[in-house]
Amino acid sequence: MNSDIILNIVRFILLVLAQVLVFNHIDFLGFINPYIYILFILLYPIKKENRAQFLFLAFLIGFFVDLFSDTGGVNAAASVCIAYIRPVVLKFAFGNIYEYQIIKISNTPIGQRVVYLIIMILIHHLILFGLEIFSFSNILSILKNTLFSSVFTVFLCLLIIPLLRKAKS
């Protein structure tokens, strides 16, 4: 239990720093940046009783990324939203196993994992770019940004998830 808390704190700090110092400056093809900090939300231990704490931490990580990248509150809003809908998406992606509260994302079959990642990341990016650009006349640019960045983020997340797995003792 204790090591779980420490692991999450370390993960929180590392992901924020990696996001603002490295991944915000990739500019692939000029505008595509991955948002890998949401791995914190995607991989947060699945337990029903500490829902409020999870929502708060999701808000906090989005808030810190906003603080560093001068984006107001768009990352915080998107993070809180996907944190809130996560149980629904988990149930949709993993079906009944989720009910037993025993799954770990890094041990799930690749197909279900990809579905889970794609749904969560698409929703996150849509809210993120929708709020950031915030105009109906630029709806095409919102969709374009969402699509391309999502592909990039999903790809990177699939690569990073095995790296973040705790070493088995």
Add this chain to the structure above:
Amino acid sequence: MQNIIAFFIRNRNFFFFLALLSLSLVFTFQSHSYHRSKFINSANWLTGGVYESVNNISSYFDLKEQNQKLVEENLRLRNLILNQGENTVDSLIKDSTNNLLNYRIKSATVIKNSYNKTKNYILINKGKKDGIKQDLGVITTNGIVGIIDNTSSGHSTVQSVLNSLSEINAQLKNTSHFGTLEWDTKKRNIVQLTDIPDLANPQVGDTIITGGMSTIFPKNIPIGTIMDFKFDDSENYYIINVKLFNDMTSLEHVYIIENMNTDEIKQLENLTNEQ
């Protein structure tokens, strides 16, 4: 009553979610309006400190290129000094000889640059304790960069010209017709000059400079050249695409311009408005 309390307790997560969501939306919409993003900006000690220490390392990588830029600028300024008398119109400090400075200039280093969003902010390593205030103009040797937005004691954020909120007074160098410089968020080296009246007759390649209408930038700071333009029939105004002189993706040394007469001009304007 008990039912209501029970209802709140049952749905406490939902209400907590709503509270957090509305808090972040408040932050978002504050950042959508000019000069209201007081809480969330990177000019605080934490983010400023992190960016500063990272920049200490990364600034070594383009040291050579930046040195070259500074040498070129020195060259230009030396030329200006040696040829003074013929070319005094170009100098920023007009009355430097008789102790009546119109503009005070400070230097700063960019420690975080951003150009891939729709609202871009740049972080520089000077703040309140160096005399930086909101609404001062920021330029480089080549042209304008933006306007100071928020300041902390040691850092400031600059609202870049590549920001959909920015509106800068600019004019055609040849004909002195002035308009507003905006950014349509499409390309990071092209900004739009709008509200140029139909009599202006712009030509491709003409130079655009800052106008003297606002107290933020002095007149005659270069901005860019006209790339193309179209005439808006319904509004009777030209919309001009301006190619920036500045490469906004590679900024290191910038200058902050403080207009010493701002207060006087503001007072005068208020006086006129009251009458």
